Amino acid sequence: MKKIFSIFIFLLCAGTVFAANPPRVNKTLPFHKGINFTLWLDGNEPHRVANFGRQDFEDIRSLGVDCTRLYIRFEEYSSGEPDYIIPDWLWKNIDDAVAWCTELKMYMIIDFHNDCDGDSKTRPDVEKILTKIWPQIANRYKDSSEYIIYEIMNEPHFRSGNLEADISKWNKIQGKILKLIRTIDTKHTVIVGAESWNSVTALLKLPDYKDYNIIYNFHDYTPMLFSHQGASWTIFKYLTGVPFPYDKNKMPPFPKDPGAKDLRWDYDNYERDSSENVLCKPLDEAVKFANKRGVALMCNEWGVSMQYADNAERINWYRMKAKWMDDRNIVRMSHDYKDLFGIFNSPSHFETFPQDVNVELIEAMGYKMPQGVKPRSKNWMETSYKNGEYVIYKDGVSKNTLCNPWLKCVRKNEFTSFGNKPDDNGGLYISVPSAEKYNAFMFEFNKSYDFTPFVNKNLCLEFEVKTTQKNFRLDVYFMDNLEASMGKKGFEWRATKSFTSRDGLNDGKWHKVRILLKDMKDGGAWNDLEKKWYNGEGLFNWNRIHKLAFDFIDGLTEECCIRNIVVK
Structure with missing residues (x-):
């Protein structure tokens, strides 16, 4: 009780009190909160899949996780132009995960992942790649259990210099791929997302695809100055020591490095951008938009890097965000499992379940550590x-x-x-x-x-x-x-x-x-x-x-x- 009271006083003093009676998504899904397996088949290192096994799926399920998301670079692992054939070794690994999740009664998102580093761009001809690859996926899993979900593409970002044109282009491509999938598989739910790295702002400009077995999706790392501080693949790499919520006495000085000039707006507006009103407004807008279309809503990436954020403040961020999304009936998928945004005490990839799990973080996210699980050998x-x-x-x-x-x-x-x-x-x-x-x-x-x-x-x-x-x-x-x-x-x-x-x-x-x-x-x-x-x-x-x-x-x-x- 003392701990709960202290948290309340802290939030009150920080000017961050949870809003009362926020809007809620009308459509409820059979799953609610999950964890991403980020390094499963992400990037040009598919060897990492060997570091994941059924035990990892069982471990997150034991926490109360009811959904997971597999990052898969289909394009990069395929045969390439012109047919983009998916190799047998990749199918084998996905098949295993499908079987495990079905047995565990845990939903699984097959995510067409892509390069999302800060200086990356989505290929202008991405439509031809999606057109070749998605029929292969849909044909293979059309008869699989209801626990399988498709995600057309992660974080599209053409970055042509004309955002409105990019949004319009992606919305049309996504509509075509959705229809293509439906010619093969009408059973499984499909996740659709918006341009500009699945931003919630671009989400509000998604067209009505006239398909009610879809989920609208966005990503939420706000405020980025806190969640990505020091992240080498972003412009936020120049600044560390950022507190959450804003505290004038804890704020680090603005970095002297000339490359940090693009951080000036985020830095100067951080007090406002870390407030509850600003952080929750996009959530409320997304909820109203999803209800207007009669579809479910999810945030399938949210998190804070552990590398430079204060652990207590990081945990507080998760606690607040989890409650805000739960109050609005938004399905949430934290990013990630064993990496910088993970649930362990360090991102070493040698952390062991259950003894190395960040228990306070897990509890803040709404999970519970399983009882009676013996510490596993690290030798x-x-x-x-x-x-x-x-x-x-x-x-x-x-x-x-x-x-x-x-x-x-x-x-x-x-x-x-x-x-x-x-x-x-x-x-x-x-x-x-x-x-x-x-x-x-x-x-x-x-x-x-x-x-x-x-x-x-x-x-x-x-x-x-x-x-x-x-x-x-x-x-x-x-x-x-x-x-x-x-x-x-x-x-x-x-x-x-x-x-x-x-x-x-x-x-x-x-x-x-x-x-x-x-x-x-x-x-x-x-x-x-x-x-x-x-x-x-x-x-x-x-x-x-x-x-x-x-x-x-x-x-x-x-x-x-x-x-x-x-x-x-």
Whole structure:
């Protein structure tokens, strides 16, 4: 009671008291609040999907989440022009998520995602891409359960210089794609959104699509000066330490950097823009507009980056926004799960459910932590040991391990991916379609581990590889964490084993490779701070291992496949 009273007094003093009797959306959906899986298949790193599994879906469901949204870069993962064919490995991952959500009775939004960085633009010819891809999606999932929802496209933003023309253009394109989907699938709900990054202002200019199985959607990160302070991909990167709500005594000085000039309006108007009246007015307008059209309303992205915002103020922002949307019957989907806007105490991607969840944040969002869930092990050696071997990658990345490729494919529309092939017996493998010189595929452990017992027991690193690359050179190396153990920054010393075409691994067949750990040689270190290579100095140490790399020294023009990576 004391805590609740203190919160009330704080809000009262800050001039932020929840409005009474706001307008409510008339149409109610069977789901109300959810969490986005932002890194699931977003960007040019589809390997990250291996870091998500059924357990993650079960975890958010246990909080009371009744809907999730999967960010999928269909365009980038497709075959490209002219047909934009979706590959089998992508369908496999979506199919799994569809099955899990159906079993868990949790709604799932299939989101056609796109590049939304601050300097990005939506392609002028996006209509032809959507026209090719959406029939593939609709045909595949038209007979799936009612738990599946389509979202035509995330945050369109043509940025032609004529906003009204851009809004009109997008509204017409969206209408055409909606009709196209309906020629295939009349069952599933479709989410429509507005131009200008799904802004609520542009939402009010959406046409009446005469389809009552749709949801109007907008995104809400207001005030951006608070939610995106310091965000490297925005103009707000120049300012940190912004309080919420506005507090004159806490406001940082205006930044001196010349690039910050575009922040002047946001900075000077922050007191007004962080007030309840200003923040709630667009919500009320959107509610009235949705009711006029007889459709449901949702905000499928809202959140605050944890990187620079004060934790207590960030939690307060979530509490206020959640209540405002709940009072108006607006469905809400927080952005995101395990990243800067996530529900954990840090965005390290190694945070573990349930012990690392930001409990106060979860409660502010209207969820509850499940009871009786035991803390999960964060020790890779404990969680990876199965059948006499320590798994790094086998039908997916092992727990407490992260896949980090430093790869740039040499051909258009190629990405490092996970998938199945008929001769794999259903097993997953890592596929590198092509790569530039010195590109590497890395596995990072959640902390440094002592491999000395492995070396002393004559254990081996074992993996399988397949390629037809004519001039094939592969360096396999463990990297130690000198910074963690000695405080010397910039050095990650390597123990290396090199393979070339002479080893006969490039005949297009799977080959099992076994490397005795103690036979791996001191391979030097690349100092990224100095951009300089250092030859081995005898400083590599097996007691502080934190990475394993597969480095394509001469690059690849032919596919290289790797699977079943273990220490045994």
